[in-house]
Amino acid sequence: MAKQSHTKRAIAGILLAGAILSGAILSAPAQALDPGDAIQTRKAVMASIGAHMNGIKAGMAAKNGKLVAGHAGAIAALAPILPGLFPKGSGPESGETRAKAEIWQQWDRFVATTKALRKEAEELALVTELGDTAEIAAQFGTMARAGCGACHQPFRTRK
Numbered sequence: 001m002a003k004q005s006h007t008k009r010a011i012a013g014i015l016l017a018g019a020i021l022s023g024a025i026l027s028a029p030a031q032a033l034d035p036g037d038a039i040q041t042r043k044a045v046m047a048s049i050g051a052h053m054n055g056i057k058a059g060m061a062a063k064n065g066k067l068v069a070g071h072a073g074a075i076a077a078l079a080p081i082l083p084g085l086f087p088k089g090s091g092p093e094s095g096e097t098r099a100k101a102e103i104w105q106q107w108d109r110f111v112a113t114t115k116a117l118r119k120e121a122e123e124l125a126l127v128t129e130l131g132d133t134a135e136i137a138a139q140f141g142t143m144a145r146a147g148c149g150a151c152h153q154p155f156r157t158r159k
Contacts, residue, residue, distance in 0.1 A: 033084065033085070033087050035087055035088075035089035035090035035094055036090075036094070036096070038085050038086065038087050038090045039090050039094060039096050039097050041085055042082070042085035042086065042090075043097075045078055045081065045082065045085060048074075048078060049075055049078055049148075052071040052072075052074045052075045052078075053071075053075070053144070053148070055067065055070075055071035056068050056071045056072060056075075056124070056140060057140075059071060060133070060136060060137060060140065063133060065128035065129070065131060065136070066128070068124065068125075068128045068136060068140075069124075069125040069128040069129075072121045072122070072124040072125040072128070072143070073121070073122075073125045075117065075118075075121040075143075075147075076117075076118045076121035076122045076125065079114050079115070079117040079118035079121065079147070080114065080115075080118055082114045082117075083110070083111050083114055086099065086103055086104075086110070088104060091103065091104060092157075098156045098157045098158075098159070099155065099156060099157075100154070100155050100156060100157055102154055102155055103155045106154075106155075109154075110151065110155055113146075113147060113150045113151040113155075114147075114151070116146040116147050116150060117143065117146070117147025117148065117151070118147075119146075120139070120142050120143035120146050120147055121143055121147065123139055123142075123143070124136070124139045124140055124143050127139045
């Protein structure tokens with residue numbers, strides 16, 4: 001019982017930190033972020049999300065729910081800041097990004113994918129408490145499809 005309480009507090013702490021960070025970044029107008037700075041920042045944030053995805057995979061392989069929950073919480077915290085990292089002028093015209101023009105043409109759809117990523121990452125963090133490896137794997141797949149895949153396929157060019 002105490003173990004579950006500790007896990008819940010850790011997840012809540014990660015999500016609270018993310019909410020504070022998200023509020024700070026999103027409170028500034030997206031136009032205030034220089035397109036070049038936005039591209040470099042979002043590349044770093046995306047690399048971080050990718051590292052957390054690998055951390056989730058490692059946690060699943062080790063059957064370590066706390067590790068999975070921690071990385072899922074971090075992704076949930078990062079997801080809301082993503083739209084603010086795509087100001088106008090930071091798209092394909094910059095020549096420095098794989099972001100497609102469709103992001104700005106279909107802005108609401110793009111933002112919906114970041115919301116789905118957050119929702120499904122939060123759900124993954126909660127599912128780990130059940131300790132059911134099949135359920136954790138299924139939720140990881142849902143998060144990857146609804147968040148990452150739903151964004152990368154329509155909104156990012158291939159290397």
